[in-house]
Amino acid sequence: MNRLGTALLAAVEALVTVGVGVGIALVPLTLLWGFEYGLQVDWDVFWKAAGSVWLVGHGVDVTFVLGSTVAKASGVSGASAPIPVTLAALGFAVVTVWLGARAGRRFAETEHRVTGVLVGTGAVALLGLGLALSSTSAATRPSVWQAIVFPALWFGIPALVAAEVCRRRRGLGPDPVTARVLDQLDRVPAVWRSIAGFGLRAGTTATACVVAVAGILVGFLLLGSFAEVITLYERSHAGLLGGIALTVGQLAFLPDFVGWATAWLVGPGFAIGTGSSVSPIGTTLGPIPGLPVFGALPAAGHTFGLLWVLVPVLAGFAAGGLMRSRLVRALGSADSALHRALGGVSTGIVAGLLTGAIAWVSSGSFGPGRLADVGPHALVVGAFAALEVGVPAVVALAVGQDLVRLPERSWTRERWHESDEPVDQPSEGSLLDALERAGAGRTTDVHRFVVEEAHHPVGRTTAAEPDTNTNTDTDRVTDTDHHVELPDWARTGGVADVPADTAERAGGMRDRLRGAADGVRDRAGGLKQRAGGLRQRADGLVQRADGLKSRASDLRERAGGLRDRVTGADADRVDTTPDDRPDRHRPESPEAAGARDQQPAFPWSTEEFVAGRDDVDEPPATPAPRTTSAAPTASTTPPKRWDQTDQVPEDELPWWRRPQSDR
Template sequence: MNRTTTALLAALEALLVVAIGVGIALVPLTILWAAHFGLSIEWFVFWRAAVDVWLLGNGVDLTVQLGPDVAAAVGLPGADAPFSLTLAPLGFAVVTVLLGVLTGRRAAETPHLWVGVVSAVAVYALMATLATFSALGDTVTPSALQGTLVPTLIYGSGVLFGAERARVRHDLVLKHNSGHENTGERLDPVSLGIRDRYRRLQQTTRAVISGALRGGAAAGAAIMAVSAVAFFVLIVLNYATIIGLYEAIQAGILGGATITFAQLALVPNLVIWTMAWFVGPGIAVGVGTNVSPAGAMLGPIPGLPILGVLPQGTPAWGFLGLLVPILIGFIAAVIVRQLLDRPGMPERSALQHVLSGLGMGVVAGVILGLLAWWSSGSIGPGRLSDIGPDPLLVGALAAAEIGVAAAIGMLVGAKVTVPRVRTRRPRATVKPRGR
């Protein structure tokens, strides 16, 4: 496969990713246009609405200016003035990243990896820019700069991750087949520079940094996994309440489908909000409200049935939720300590173990704080301008809880026996690359 073919195929895939992202919102809106409005409204209105939803889901801020009649019907203070929509339904971003990973993986299967990566990201940026300018209107106005950059960064991160992951797997297979350690190391200059600087550090320093990065990332991922399971359990336990809220809205078939679609797009946000509850700060569902292990202070909330999972009053055992990040931090540190104590690894002092554990807390705190920041925002004027967790509080408390627990786990980890799990070796087959 030559460079031109690689570039064209990557560009076509980027075009399809944009079409899929916009189409997720455009298809139900087009059905609504035909079934409910009888084709009486210009279809381009629904196109702009679909692009607005897609841009918002990819982290682009929207500025809304309601007309006098609509603002009066809303009945919220400040509805007649321009306000911002910044709460991103992260389901769109998740789809973008996953499709980007597939694009990067396919680019890595060709001899011209960077040609495919650059072509895909450049075409995606062009299409995102065109879509953003096509959605500009008097009522809803997306940020032109964000519309060009933010979706492209999200897609580009997925492409780079997929390409790098596929490249590393291919190099591991080559190394396994040849039996030589230096086989397949085809790193770019930036990666080579980072690796060389890392190797210049003392071996114990590298062990501390490696333990902090691995343990912190693992602890953050484990907390998110527990939060996802807990959110699913809440849906099951509050199923009757959710159905009752659906019936109270009386939105009809099309309205109910639209609400369900919106809730599915918000599932990643809700999982992150569950994580914020476990960490401690909880979430705001409007200005002056808070839902945390200490109790729930709620006023009128947005009319989404899925919010029926929110607890009411003060949970009898809510404080037990705070043990989740602490236990996960401790367990992650014990496992990392076992990995670092393998034969051939350098001896480390108690201070270095503590620093590695505290580093785990910092890494996990940064990850969870960024997720909290990404999942929160504004969905309207007045009291609806504050929805979601406080990212600084989530990051700081997560770093403190996980860091202290991980430091203790690193100190006592040598005395704890962890069952070893055998990892699968790379397969002894190499996928042929195109020419």
């Protein structure tokens, strides 16, 4: 994608981001305009309200001016004066951050990601300016410069971070601006870069753990106070569409509630109006707005409320202990208790800054009078978080041991590629050159020895020499092309005419090569023994298989004999039982096959079976003498034998009822 295409993509992403955020507020208000007000009010009023809500959701200060009638009806002191609303409905900002990160990942797929980030951020700034101008009226006055800057920051920073992370994961080259920033960072000493990087990673992890626990706590409070929340919904008399709009507005403030719970876990808590306080120690509330979500606020302090302060303490200790091995590897030779303690201090600083930022964006003014002070105090919450996370991290890093061993990970995955740089060759006549020509390989590299063993031992033979192991003639030619004549000192072990230092190095290298050869020989012997054991086990398995095959054949023969005795089969009948042995195969006669197909399996009765002649041993019949004449005579015709049961000739009986004989 070219630069113009990337710019158009960024503009579309910015338009979609702003459109989704404004639509979340505009759809419920449009439904109210159509169903509750019956289209009697100008739709422009609801458009300005939706634009103001979206700007408030990104931290833009919007001043509301109520009419005298509405101010008197509210009964709130100071309602007739301009009411600045600076408490951000962070739900809209979260949507913008999410869509901005998605846009950044798409920008990273192009060659002009910087162009995409800049154009997208500029487009969001222009759209924010348009919304601020279109939302300005006698009742609403948004800050124009904040409408340009704040939404652009909520979109641009996540897009830039996501694009940079994707660039590093894919191993792409940095752009000129990023390359300059990285060059400046490389000038910082490696020790301080390792400490700062560890603090950023561990502090972010600890803060994320505390925020996650705060989110779970908010969910449990809403579920536990479900009855109070429903009661406040009923008292509002908002109706169906009003209830939907009220619910959407409260969901927009849900990230603020999580930020308040984070401040509550840290210890200082938060306030809902001037003079109020909600903390683990106690709760002091005055008049508060009748929003249903405020029904989940604790009415008083908790007996074991201070135990919740252990959440950031445990988060800091776990982050330091679990990631201690990473810091040790990053420091390398500079590893010491002092440097690890500095890593814990940086962890506390990062956690304090992040927690203070969360408290700052979730606090502000929410209405006139005492509602001008809502949310936690950013400096106090940040200081408490830095201490509660930093001190346990210092203890875990400087004094404790590794809780786990984390694997070494880098921003980019390992990539193997061939180097185009030429390899330095040893000078001619040197020791390395002699070893290279002798086939020893480069002694400055690490070599892997691979041993391949044949199943049968093969000896060195000359050309056309018969191989006694395989009983075949193979052509074996000795390879003399790569044979290099060794020097006298290398062949005999002498060191004549060789400098002392060269001789010493040669002896050391020769010992190393001899040791490597011995190791390879030992491994080859072990592999040969294992191969012999496997061969013996294979022979045993073959013998067992032959024995089982013999037993199966015997059982098959015995089964055939028992079947013949039970059915009274004729001995002359061809055995059709399949046999694995080729010398025992007897094909089935056509007459026997036809008789088997025509007759049932058991056609005789019990009396016939009992009266049968299966257990009578009769002498075999004498075969009739052969004659030379072509036609048979009466003297050669055998006499008929009669069955004792039915008194019919035996030759007319079916084959299964004929008496057995040893013919």
